[in-house]
Amino acid sequence: MNVGISTVCVGDDILRAIEVAKKFNCKFVQWTIKNFPSRNLIRKVKKEKKVKFILHPIFDLDKPLKILNLMQEINSKLLIVHLRKKDLKDIKRMQRFFESKGITLAVENSHLKDKYFSIKDFKNLTKEMPNVKIVLDINHARECNVRICKFYEKFKKYIVAFHVSDTIVGKGYHLPIGYGKTNFKKLRNIFEESKDKIFILEIRSIYEDKIGDSLDRIKKWLAL
Numbered sequence: 001m002n003v004g005i006s007t008v009c010v011g012d013d014i015l016r017a018i019e020v021a022k023k024f025n026c027k028f029v030q031w032t033i034k035n036f037p038s039r040n041l042i043r044k045v046k047k048e049k050k051v052k053f054i055l056h057p058i059f060d061l062d063k064p065l066k067i068l069n070l071m072q073e074i075n076s077k078l079l080i081v082h083l084r085k086k087d088l089k090d091i092k093r094m095q096r097f098f099e100s101k102g103i104t105l106a107v108e109n110s111h112l113k114d115k116y117f118s119i120k121d122f123k124n125l126t127k128e129m130p131n132v133k134i135v136l137d138i139n140h141a142r143e144c145n146v147r148i149c150k151f152y153e154k155f156k157k158y159i160v161a162f163h164v165s166d167t168i169v170g171k172g173y174h175l176p177i178g179y180g181k182t183n184f185k186k187l188r189n190i191f192e193e194s195k196d197k198i199f200i201l202e203i204r205s206i207y208e209d210k211i212g213d214s215l216d217r218i219k220k221w222l223a224l
């Protein structure tokens with residue numbers, strides 16, 4: 001099933017994320033990296049054959065070759081990035097570069113000021129880069145007051161994955177599903193229509209004991 005967890009759910013520990021993903025029958029592990037991992041760690045990760053990896057670097061993408069090498073070593077085909085408007089030119093080149101290597105590049109909607117993209121910005125992005133893909137982070141959308149249904153309708157053909165967590169705007173972010181105020185009922189149609197896309201749980205690690213509950217909810221939406 002097209003469900004995964006992010007390493008952020010388990011305190012950035014990739015090996016633990018692999019174990020937890022297998023325990024809950026997740027097909028994907030999103031490796032959120034703040035720095036390039038050590039050789040030793042990569043060696044351990046690449047031994048894993050049961051889960052598929054998604055790479056999510058949260059640093060500047062000035063070393064595409066190094067990213068490509070890492071992705072090829074762990075056989076990852078999806079690269080999720082945050083983007084600043086000033087990076088638009090670079091990302092265009094990078095998208096073509098990764099695409100030529102069989103890797104899909106997807107831009108996530110960020111909630112951070114310098115990386116925030118409005119619907120209009122995403123419109124420009126998709127116009128400039130028709131092959132770009134999008135990851136819709138439901139928590140970030142809510143934090144920035146982006147209307148999720150509207151965003152989805154406009155960009156569904158570009159969306160390859162969702163980052164899923166609950167939110168209480170201004171008070172709690174990346175919460176386990178059911179612990180915030182996100183109206184997931186309203187999003188049921190979107191999820192049903194998106195069964196071929198990837199759903200990645202992205203809750204903070206202090207809620208690690210709620211991973212199973214949260215995944216159960218997601219699977220229920222998708223009737224898996």
Ligand SMILES: [Zn+2]
Binds near residue numbers: 108163202
């Ligand atoms: Zn996210």
